[in-house]
Amino acid sequence: MSVNKEAYLHIINELKGKATLVAVSKIKPVEDILALYELGQKDFGENYVQELVDKQAQLPTDIYWHFIGHLQSNKVKYIAPFVHLIHGVDSLKLLQEINKQAAKHNRTIQCLLQVHIAQETTKFGFSFEELEALLIPKELNNVEVVGLMGMASFSDDKQLVRNEFMQLKNQFEKLSSTHSSFKILSMGMSDDYSIALEEGSNMLRIGSLLFGKRIYTT
Numbered sequence: 202m203s204v205n206k207e208a209y210l211h212i213i214n215e216l217k218g219k220a221t222l223v224a225v226s227k228i229k230p231v232e233d234i235l236a237l238y239e240l241g242q243k244d245f246g247e248n249y250v251q252e253l254v255d256k257q258a259q260l261p262t263d264i265y266w267h268f269i270g271h272l273q274s275n276k277v278k279y280i281a282p283f284v285h286l287i288h289g290v291d292s293l294k295l296l297q298e299i300n301k302q303a304a305k306h307n308r309t310i311q312c313l314l315q316v317h318i319a320q321e322t323t324k325f326g327f328s329f330e331e332l333e334a335l336l337i338p339k340e341l342n343n344v345e346v347v348g349l350m351g352m353a354s355f356s357d358d359k360q361l362v363r364n365e366f367m368q369l370k371n372q373f374e375k376l377s378s379t380h381s382s383f384k385i386l387s388m389g390m391s392d393d394y395s396i397a398l399e400e401g402s403n404m405l406r407i408g409s410l411l412f413g414k415r416i417y418t419t
């Protein structure tokens with residue numbers, strides 16, 4: 202087990218309730234999740250549907266599960282019964298499907314819209330104009346859009362990363378003034394969370410700092 206409890210306690214202390222920490226546990230075993238759970242951590246983030254479904258079934262029911270990966274519409278049904286927050290909504294089609302599956306379970310699922318802030322074209326997300334268009338009310342009664350999520354460029358250039366977070370924060374502020382449901386700004390990962398906090402993040406998604414580096418084997 203490679204859970205870094207000291208890093209966890211350090212971050213929790215640094216946040217002092219100003220932001221929610223989502224512990225990103227993708228690829229990591231349930232024992233590692235339990236180790237943090239026992240320290241009081243309740244919010245965990247996963248990227249892969251099957252992995253999330255398997256872990257959810259084995260772990261305490263009061264965990265808040267965040268889906269932070271790229272979600273395909275045909276897989277929404279597997280996580281709709283229990284997912285707490287879906288971070289990466291990047292199309293109207295996906296939002297409609299989440300609404301449909303949430304209705305089947307008599308739930309309202311909270312979602313974040315993913316914004317494209319990084320320079321890399323590989324990252325998913327909306328432009329600001331697309332966000333505004335998407336937020337026009339659409340009779341989707343079983344989803345609630347509660348904010349935005351973004352990923353900065355993978356770069357050592359701290360100013361670039363800061364600018365991207367500032368840009369996202371700006372968009373969040375603008376939309377918050379007209380959308381009262383907006384309350385969550387999910388930005389910041391292991392390498393850039395301090396900058397994200399300075400720029401107004403209120404939800405961090407941190408994996409490797411807590412659980413050690415991920416080693417992918419196939």
Ligand SMILES: *Cc1c(COP(=O)(O)O)cnc(C)c1O
Nearest residue numbers: 225269390391392406407408409
């Ligand atoms: C994996 C992942 C994280 C966590 O990344 P770390 O660098 O390990 O903290 C955060 N957000 C998303 C969307 C991820 O896929």
